[in-house]
Amino acid sequence: MSPRVAVCCLLLVASLAVPVPVAASDAGTPTIVAVYPNPTTDGDAGEFVTVSFPAGTDLGSCALADDESRVALPNRTVSGSVTVSTAPNRTRELADTPVISGALPSLANAGEDLALLCGGVVVDAASYRNAPEGDVYREGAWRPLGRTAFDVRSVTDANATVFALPDAPETVIETLRGADERLLLGGYTFTSERVAAELAAADARGVAVHVLVEGGPVGGVSAREARLLDGLVANGVSVTVLDGPNARYPFHHAKYAVVDESVLVTSENWKPSGVGGHGTRGWGAVVRNASLADALAAVHRADAGWVDGVPWRTYRTNATFQPPDPSNATYPSAFAPLTIDVDDVSLVVSPDNSRRALLTFVRDANESLLVEQMGIGTDTELLNATLDAAARGVRVRVLVSGAWYARDENAALVETLNDRARRDGLDLRAKLASPRGRYGTLHVKGAVADGERVLVGSVNWNENAVNRNRETELVLCDRAVGAYYTRLFQADWRGGVWTLPVLVALVALCALVGASWYVRREIVFETADAAVGWQP
Template sequence: MPTYVFKSRLPTIATAQASTAQTTVEIAVPEMVGRSCRLEGYDKRDIPTFDVEEQIIAYASPDSTFAVTKKLIDAASKTIVIGIYDFTAPYMEELLLAAMARRVKVTLMLDIDTKPESDMFDRLVQMGMRGVSAPSCANPTVHVFSSSHEKVVVIDGEWVLVQSGNYSANSIPLNTVDGEAGTGFRTGNRDTGLAIKSSSLANFFAEILEADMALVDAVPEMLRKPVEDDFFLVERAPAHRPSHLFPSRTFNLTAPLRVQPILSPDNYMDIIPGLISKARKAILIEQQYIRSSQPLVSKLLAAIAEAKAAPPTLEVRIVLGKLFSQGDVIKEERNLENLAAAYGLKLGENIRYINTDEFVHCHNKMVVIDGESVLVSSQNWSDAAVSRNREAGIWLAHDGIAEYFAEIFENDWASAFQQLPDAGDAEVMTPESLGNGGYIRVERGDYEEV
């Protein structure tokens, strides 16, 4: 009988104990692929700006990401190129299989570190997809990045989707109606994304993905080692739907809009601290976590402090993600002390935690400045994310788009927890224990620190 490991906040320990009336079993909980491998050299690129003149769609999870993604993938007629960190949602596999059935050429570069990903990858390759194991520490041969953590999709060389969310059931929940709460609505992670119609920008991101894939210079299947998992993780589902849903919003541009790609390890730290330091009204941030003691993250926080020093009335508010273990709570207590002492950012007033009665997690990596500009990206606030991973984002200044994401932030801030949440105690469950319902499966790629 397979064992189901459940913790109300996910495990960070190496083993868990399962007790029944008949026997006691020790269950090994494997770690994900280590991300501290020795990296090969990478030559940073000069990242240009682009003038976009057509259309931009802003979207969010759990509200509208799947609906927007399905619409664009279903409309693909020639090519789909994807670079993504986690891909486990079976319905996303079905979308790609349907595209391949109508002769669309699909390319997937995936950071493979779990058995469900490995199995899915193999099935798609068997059906004719071009598959490449990303050149990260998860690849047993080619180690250029700690993690290939981007979430980029290029369709027909015309559209590019850049987002914070993975292709997991919580980051792209199966909500087919855009921003509406029908009877089958599924909550999930808070994530955000931008779909931009621009052949020049789409081709730029396609070239980045192709260059990364070219670093893997052997048959992808031969470079991969099997990933063996004999367990999966579940947790209690949020008790309620989000109080307000946000349909995607389409912006038809009437004048060229300057768009700046933000990549790690290339230009994140060259651009983002300076943009933050120039804020004069408000800095709104949603992040999975902030590792305030890490040197490069300290520079980002120093940029916030610099902005606060210019007009003392500057508003800084941050929504952070869920804490998955009691060990995380202890670390976060120290983190909050440092954020308050070094940067004047206080729990409740400046920092809150996503309401897990409505959302699974805050997996977002969004920055809104002065209600005028926004960063939508894959970069967490860790040194690895801004300097050693492959990550991707978009920075743009557009009042309407910034307003859309600011509205989402305000909704999440209003319901967020103002005290440090309790991570809860661990449980181990049998398949029969799950029969009463009330649980959701959680993919480790959505919460692992990278």
């Protein structure tokens, strides 16, 4: 492995972690581990406190106290972590420790100074303020109850296929069609007839098929999605919807599949205009590696297996569905998929680890940074890091969607970035995408750094996607992959790809030269980007 690739690998290497366990105190001292003061239920029913004890501790000798009262713990012997709840039947489905019934201090939502006493002596304390609804206080911070804590997972020398949409939708179908043992699909919306047919066929041949989708997408679940999911469930496919008052994420916005020992990650939804190739510009990658597949399968299992995972039949009982919005446009296939052994691939998951991973990606750019996004939050760390990269001399290009629903906001962003570049003399340019018939709208959430590191996945560059949604992203470190996506970025930056027969091109060139000689004048381009050739 080259020194450059070794450095690339070190950027994101980490081991896969399971949801954060409650651990006993190393010193054997009773410890307050977690406080849940503001449940989503009426009257805060189901408040709890998790405490860790040495083996054989008599709880009756301990108490929890605040400024107003001291409440003795139940008289029983425990070892390790235990959760004391005012509504144990409700808490058992939320906690990952044994749950016992017991009274608690008031646990005020506005704030509390809580003390744990054993033998009349304070052995630990926890203070919190302004408890968000549904969040648990653990290790000095609030986080939604049940949220996972996966680390970045990295592998080396993995075989991968990288592809563009709408150019290569068959890559998606062929990958799903190859499933022999497991097919785990995670998505935001699901309206693709072709994908549904592949899932049903996989189930019929004995593959374990599980589908996980968002229960409250913007605009609602369509009648078409309801029909397809009804059909899958009728054929025996497991379909889970993330929804309800205990939902851990504002949106399950990930777009991925685990297919046996491979992972498929894209920027596009499971619908005709997305993975079907009938609309959006997207980036995707298939990586064949058992370790990476197991890591993503663990994310799928954690998301589908908690209380906010609702069976489709239960969800649809009280759901209403919206009219479908079919898409059947066709586009040329200018970019063929590339299959290659990739030096390093990392799986990044929001909200668990993407903030640090994406900031590292941008901050480690030394020469060039090509950013292609549906949009970028105007007050985000990622945008600030991108500006910082330009300020330290990195060549930065930012391409954002010009679609009607994002045009005004993105045009303002482009103007701001270009004004900043002119004011500070930065090698930074930004523009709105102009598809010119190559695709419908730009939906990419990607970037290329230094021509060798590439982001592919569902993470929009805004605070919600990075810090709150469930998202999945791959970081591929490889010069060939970087060259592939750089070429794709160049084409989108120019506004399409033109291919002319050699003879026609020569005739056109001669005519241009002749005309130039005849009028004896120079052709002046308004900007360097309008010139023939690529100047990143």
